[in-house]
Amino acid sequence: MKAARLVLFFWSVVLFGAVAFMLLHDGYLSDLVLREVSDHIVRSGGDAHADLILGSIPYDLPTVIYDVVAWAFGQQHEIVPVLMAVVSTAGLIWLAATPAETMSARRPPLLWTALFAAAIALNPIVLWVATASGGHALGVLIFAWLCSNLTQVAERQDPGSYLKFGLAAALFIMTDPTAIIMCIAMIPWIILTKPRLQTVQQPVAYYLVTYTPIAMTALSVCYLNWAGISRFSPFITPLDAGHGQDFPWDRVLSATGLADRLDIVPVFMIAVVAFFPVLVLTRPFGTVAERRAFAVVLLTIFTAPVIAALGGVPYHVLDYLPYLTGPLVMIARQTAPAHRMTTLGVQVASVAFGWMLLSIPGAALPNGWMQAVTGTKITGHADEEAIAKWIAQHPDAITVDPTTDYRIIALTGRDDNLVMPNGIADHATDIRFVSHEVLTMRPDTDQGEIDRLNALKPTIWALGMPGYKLAYERGPYRIWTQATHP
Template sequence: MTAGAETPGLAVAPAAPAGRRALPILAFLGGLLVCGLLTLRVLDHGYISEALAARWTSALMVTSDAAAFRDLVAVNFPPLPLWFDMILAGLPATGGLPLPALASVLIAAILAGLWSRQLAAAGYGAVLSFLLALLFLAQPMLQQRLAEGSGLPFGLVAMSLMAPAASRVRRYGNVTALSVVGGGVAIIFFSDPAGIYLLLALLPFLVALAPPAFLARAPGAVLLVILFPVGIGLLGYLYSNWLFGASPFAFAHQQGTVLKGAADNAAMVPWLTGWGHTTPGAALAAALMALIALPVIPPALLRAYYPSGRYVGILLVVAVLVAVLLATATLFLAHPAQLLAYLVPVAVFALCEAGPRRLQGGLALLLALIGLAGGWLMQGFEAPAETNAWRSAIEGTAVDSDALDHDLAFGTELRRYDDVALDAASAGMVLPSRLDASGIALPNMERIKADLLFGALSTRYVAVQEPASERGRLDRIGRAIPDLWRHGPPGGTLVVEEGPWRLWRTAVPPGKEQENKSAGPARETAP
């Protein structure tokens, strides 16, 4: 009466020799070094993406202020990276570090350990597995996403576990493997907005993952098992949004840009105006890009030992390409590399399915090296501004950004002030530069909500951006009180001016000031 599809033996990996047990740890350390150095290099050269700044700001806010924690943790999208950042922020000696980049580097190092382990278990030598894992990790399309604070590394961990699990599902109908696929789908959904397209593309294929015997009996049951984690997660997420954000879709109001991707600037995105403009062009270009960056996939899949492995591998490659088309068609995607990065774990999976007897280690290494160079070329093809900035930084050219300089300088100034009203969501690197968010009053706090409603601020200071600037247009304080930047609050004094930023001292009624002082932290100082 036990599940008929399962058979023991072949799924069992032989016990690892003692020397190989340390491999994942060494690969983890190697990954930490490679990713750490590359990320440090680009940050040192002034590459700080908006996504990194926003995530870093959110992490600082939720760890500094209970009300912000209450509000942001529930409505932030994607939620998983922020949760991880919060855990990191709780660790000692992480103050002042770029938490999202640190999180990405750590997760990427875990990926290196995981991949080396998978490759070694498939029969590749320890040194070869180590080198292959690091080569895959060094892929430019992946490194850029690490530095820009994307949730992609979480998605890659999920994909790295999902691919072999999907193969086990196909082969044995294994329960844990089905759950891993289900869990992986949920992790991708809640960690990387681009991953949502991957899931949409995967949907029709998820049923096809199940063993034929299961499919014949109850395809719906297979879908339910795989999709339940993401379904219940989504319901829970919408519920949290309703609870803390007053609407199940509060996340969409607050973080529309994250979900819209490149749509707002589509006319300025080379990919969307170039090859991505037509579906056949996008399909052809994406397939060629995948081939150039990861030339190891086709030979590895062709030589896969199990047909089920080949089947799952092809299915995942097709799903990623379909995801690229979907994301391009909806103007979300600034560059296919954003989604093609999901093929890196598929490449590792394909190599494992082939094994060293069918695809020799030397050849695999050569193809990975070619892929590294191909990845650099592919990344530069129709690259958006963000990618170009990263490439400049990695080449050692400083990335000039006036906005960033102003943010950093204004943030440094703000260290001296408390009880400051600031719309941190559109404040770039101001809050990270200030180092913490205590004493900052955010527009989603009840107190500031009321202030903005009545057009009079109760905080001691207010920071606001030039309304004509790109970010200034999004500043909720500036939008609620249109003349604030220009004239300041009634009776207020201009305290600091830095580029588009202005810090005004408000004329708080004496009673209210006392109230705020007693409620506020001890740092409050006058300039």
């Protein structure tokens, strides 16, 4: 069985790697990966204020892994987030093909395991995670491991199960900022893992046992943020949904009002049924403990977008939809013998249905992931590529904002002539004395609204500054250069 899992793992690596290479060949660049590459370039440049500029500390696991192995790839280090996503998602397939300990006497046939694991790998959302999500894929893998440990908590209620659950939760929080939302969403449901006769007895003690590692990890992150960037926050990196996602139904959550924020929650529920129908259409488990743990995980994922909406935090459907692979792995590992054929049939059919949905005209953006998967050349970042090329051809220092110009920084691939607006944003430094050029973004765009240079000088995009002239313009970007030195 171990040899079969190893074969499935390497098959997944080859499959995901081939698709990722094809996407790069077709010009597709994931926004999530571009942001990770940009953050690495900014931090590796030696700027003492890099953490403050980026609004995060480099202690999350994807960043640590990137920084540790990037040297081995040299100028090709931007491939690291892609490889991390490929290997992490292949690890998810390995986990799905590993039967639960309680299934030792009724392990599924090898063919059933292989087909179910392959159907998980071919799910369009899983394939998107493997080829476009960068470090987020590691969070998805750890969450799936957390789900498996939660089943052990429901079955055995022993110290070892609690310790493994606590370790998985701590690693989850240190991997992805959405983990905090997920852990909050689990609070009302974790009590369901207790045996029925014990649910009323000592609930506070049970929460102390299960949630102490989570609370301690969150407080540790808060302290690190406070000590490093003077911000008391439980998020290991900014919970900052970008505007470059790949499907129109994955629009950014509006934070203008509660009704607007709740609008997208039904979209999430529809996406759950559309891409993971096996989670709601089958009853695959043979024991009460397995059903309880599965219910806790599913209710947690359903509650997370509601928590995000009520809290007004940035939110995309694709921020939380990949976590449904957690309960999917539980089904793969724990399906009772009597339900295996039905469950496998629904899972295989769901793969075909998911791809049919994405093939409908308008189901993905013209420059999105789906078009690249089908072999269409993508020009989604043509403006940013042109600006990056101009910067590479002009060695003079240029002021950029990593919060909004991350695509350009990643595509430029270097930081030797980039100036970050740390002192500029708080009026400590005059732009003219630190850079010869300034990159500005049209203020009426989503990214332009949060650009720090626009906040400092609201007319800089339209009028520039005294002593500056327009040197280059492309799309929403303008580069102003000094006509006279100060």
